[in-house]
Amino acid sequence: MKFIRGLMLCLLAVPMLVQAATVDQTNPYKMMDKVSAHLFGTLKAEQKKIQANPEELRVIVKQELLPYINARYAAYKVLGANLRNTTAEQRDAFTAAFTDYLVASYAQVLTQYTDQKIELESPKPVPADRSIISVRVDIIDPQRPPIRLDFKLRLNKKTKEWQGFDMVAEGVSMLSTKQSEWSGQLRTKGIDAVTQSLRDLAAKPIHIEKN
Numbered sequence: 001m002k003f004i005r006g007l008m009l010c011l012l013a014v015p016m017l018v019q020a021a022t023v024d025q026t027n028p029y030k031m032m033d034k035v036s037a038h039l040f041g042t043l044k045a046e047q048k049k050i051q052a053n054p055e056e057l058r059v060i061v062k063q064e065l066l067p068y069i070n071a072r073y074a075a076y077k078v079l080g081a082n083l084r085n086t087t088a089e090q091r092d093a094f095t096a097a098f099t100d101y102l103v104a105s106y107a108q109v110l111t112q113y114t115d116q117k118i119e120l121e122s123p124k125p126v127p128a129d130r131s132i133i134s135v136r137v138d139i140i141d142p143q144r145p146p147i148r149l150d151f152k153l154r155l156n157k158k159t160k161e162w163q164g165f166d167m168v169a170e171g172v173s174m175l176s177t178k179q180s181e182w183s184g185q186l187r188t189k190g191i192d193a194v195t196q197s198l199r200d201l202a203a204k205p206i207h208i209e210k211n
Contacts, residue, residue: 025068025161028153029123032135035068036118044115054206057107065106070154070163071099077165077175082186090191097195100202107206116141131155134168 025031042060043050050056075098076083076091083091117140126133132154139147152166152173166175185194 028135028162033120054111054208057110058103058206061103061106068163070165074165078179080179086191094191094195097198101198104202111208
């Protein structure tokens with residue numbers, strides 16, 4: 001069950017792990033299909049290297065995943081109403097720490113990959129007036145019931161490209177969950193303390209978890 005739970009966090013940011021030049025980000029369905037297929041193919045092929053040094057996953061995520069995530073938008077969603085009480089410098093620091101936290105989280109989750117099958121929903125027309133859509137992904141594991149995930153992507157109106165920013169699993173939004181987890185600390189300790197907590201979490205070594 002660790003992999004399924006972790007994959008819910010990791011796939012927050014699909015699309016991922018394909019060179020930007022090969023991905024058409026103007027179509028969210030095609031983009032997700034191509035990058036997810038490449039990601040899991042790469043993970044399967046690089047298992048020996050990853051097992052020998054799990055920190056390699058952090059490098060892969062940072063270089064190949066982040067261009068497809070709207071990390072600042074996700075960070076601001078987590079801050080929620082607390083955003084109003086911050087300075088530009090604090091927001092930049094929080095976004096950087098949150099991004100490093102995501103990198104570490106994705107890298108840790110990817111240590112748990114064991115060749116599960118990923119099925120994306122068939123492409124649908126995207127209405128011209130829509131700037132946020134959800135794309136369904138089913139995780140097929142022979143040992144467990146299928147898991148349905150819905151990935152939320154946002155259109156950058158300037159570049160006309162889609163980027164991932166949230167994931168809903170069994171009706172629960174990851175960003176809403178993180179917002180709930182950190183809202184108390186943001187109110188009582190302030191954004192600077194939460195930013196440092198994120199830095200500390202991001203600095204923890206990536207390790208192989210035993211099932």
